[in-house]
Amino acid sequence: MKNLKMKMARMEKDLSQIELAKRIGVTRQTIGMIEAGDYNPSLNLCVSICRELGKTLNDLFWEDDKS
Amino acid sequence: MNNNFDERQCQEVNSIAKKAFYVMFVISVLSIIVQLVFLNAELMYVMGETLTLLCGGIVYLICSIKKGIFSFKGKSLTLFDNVLGSVVCSGFFSVLYGMIISRKASEDISINRYIGGFFVGISIVCFLVLFIMGKYAEHSQNINEQKYDD
Numbered sequence: 001m002k003n004l005k006m007k008m009a010r011m012e013k014d015l016s017q018i019e020l021a022k023r024i025g026v027t028r029q030t031i032g033m034i035e036a037g038d039y040n041p042s043l044n045l046c047v048s049i050c051r052e053l054g055k056t057l058n059d060l061f062w063e064d065d066k067s
Numbered sequence: 068m069n070n071n072f073d074e075r076q077c078q079e080v081n082s083i084a085k086k087a088f089y090v091m092f093v094i095s096v097l098s099i100i101v102q103l104v105f106l107n108a109e110l111m112y113v114m115g116e117t118l119t120l121l122c123g124g125i126v127y128l129i130c131s132i133k134k135g136i137f138s139f140k141g142k143s144l145t146l147f148d149n150v151l152g153s154v155v156c157s158g159f160f161s162v163l164y165g166m167i168i169s170r171k172a173s174e175d176i177s178i179n180r181y182i183g184g185f186f187v188g189i190s191i192v193c194f195l196v197l198f199i200m201g202k203y204a205e206h207s208q209n210i211n212e213q214k215y216d217d
Binding site for chain 2: 026027029030033039041042045
């Protein structure tokens, strides 16, 4: 399932995939795959992404039952 | 190996390495069997593959057992599983052994006794190895459970 919340949060911060990847210390491909729902990041990586985007784990990675 | 991989790359590299290991392992086994059984090669000529196979297999098993990982389809092996595994494995290798020595033995010598001895011997060794590995893995699991117990 695509992670549109993360993509939106990144765009709100005006960050490209490369910039976010550099800040977190991963590759651009990894960010792309997380946003596309093709890779499940570890909790540590989720926390790093949330910190960098100023969001909580709930904001970016929690899926509501309705959605 | 480049240590600058991110976690996804590490996982993928590990997955690739695992597949490559299995392929190498299976090819080595097939290579040894084909050379010994069908090409009549001496054991000396397959020493390299055998040694590589043994080293790789032993390292794999020891590392797995140290981490307490020794199961089949997610379940620990029972005594019956150990016996069954030993007999099946020994049966397979005894057939190969029989094929190898039947070509080399002269016609007036009965090889059944040797094959029978080989089967019994390998079965016992195999069972003991499986049993000891199972017990050690269980011991490692208990140590880890105690280490991370609340």
